């Protein structure tokens with residue numbers, strides 16, 4: 001049996017020397033060190049929705065598997081047509097989908113044929129029924145049809161044996177349809193990565209509970225679990241750890257038993273009550289990444305008993321942003337998807353903004369009906385309403401920049417992380 005691949009204990013250690021790590025460098029480091037940690041399993045295609053292929057898949061049969069008609073109409077040999085108008089006697093019988101015409105259609109004659117039906121021997125061209133008249137068993141139509149019209153050639157889409165999908169592809173509805181069409185019944189896919197989600201903080205309350213003025217509802221856990229579900233991972237709800245070291249240790253130990261990776265939020269900086277980073281520093285291989293990004297506080301990356309831990313900031317806007325920018329591609333790589341970072345599209349700005357050099361900025365943004373992109377009124381990272389308002393990020397580069405109305409800016413829809 002193949003050994004479960006493991007990540008190295010120091011896989012999150014950044015090269016020394018940089019104080020604030022640029023986003024691109026942080027991503028390059030993750031890309032170089034994350035690799036698949038889950039085993040493959042064989043599933044029926046219909047049960048593999050959302051999974052990632054462990055091996056490339058070859059077509060078991062061609063698509064289409066046989067030459068067939070693209071319309072309802074009449075088929076014949078093009079070579080026998082004269083100058084037109086045309087009059088071809090019809091043979092008895094017809095070719096329907098799944099019930100082919102068994103005989104040969106003689107040159108100069110035509111056969112009734114329906115969409116998806118095999119082209120009978122002697123037929124290479126089909127005319128739509130809307131373009132003909134049938135009188136007394138004879139088919140009449142005007143000149144002008146092209147050879148091969150309204151026919152689909154065998155294998156014109158994909159040939160048997162050709163690669164249909166590469167290893168690492170995620171199976172969505174379209175991929176399932178393709179595989180079944182190509183005669184594939186079972187696929188080797190990676191087991192879903194089990195990703196724990198743990199909130200931390202004495203101030204956290206659960207939905208429905210009473211909260212005093214000094215307490216906060218635990219927004220991050222349902223938000224992160226919903227993101228994981230959208231991305232095709234198996235989220236494991238680990239609840240809340242209070243601001244207490246022993247409790248945090250117990251939560252991490254429990255997570256390591258059941259999870260392949262862990263997302264925590266809160267307690268990741270270096271404050272008095274930042275127990276997550278303190279505990280990880282003592283018992284795990286902690287690397288506190290100070291990334292030149294807004295929004296975002298230090299990101300705590302650690303190995304705990306062989307389990308990679310992504311310690312996200314507590315602030316929901318920063319937790320959401322760093323989950324998409326850093327955790328999403330890393331988790332994909334851990335689940336065999338390879339490294340995928342969505343490509344921004346360039347859209348005209350519906351805003352003005354000036355930024356300083358030194359950090360990359362992710363503004364909450366959405367497309368307007370006119371195709372330009374607008375940004376949320378406030379950049380304050382405590383504004384959770386901006387997350388719900390937005391449909392994506394505008395990504396502003398590390399360098400200083402002045403955006404004026406109509407300038408092209410980089411827009412990344414949240415859905416592109418899916």
Ligand code: AMP
Pocket residue numbers: 199200201203204216217218219220221265266267268269313314315316
């Ligand atoms: P921390 O990183 O623990 O200092 O938290 C930073 C801020 O995020 C504080 O205002 C916390 O109350 C808030 N916060 C931490 N965890 C959560 C959570 N799960 N849901 C909502 N807000 C949170």
Ligand code: MG
Pocket residue numbers: 200201202266267273314
């Ligand atoms: Mg806290």
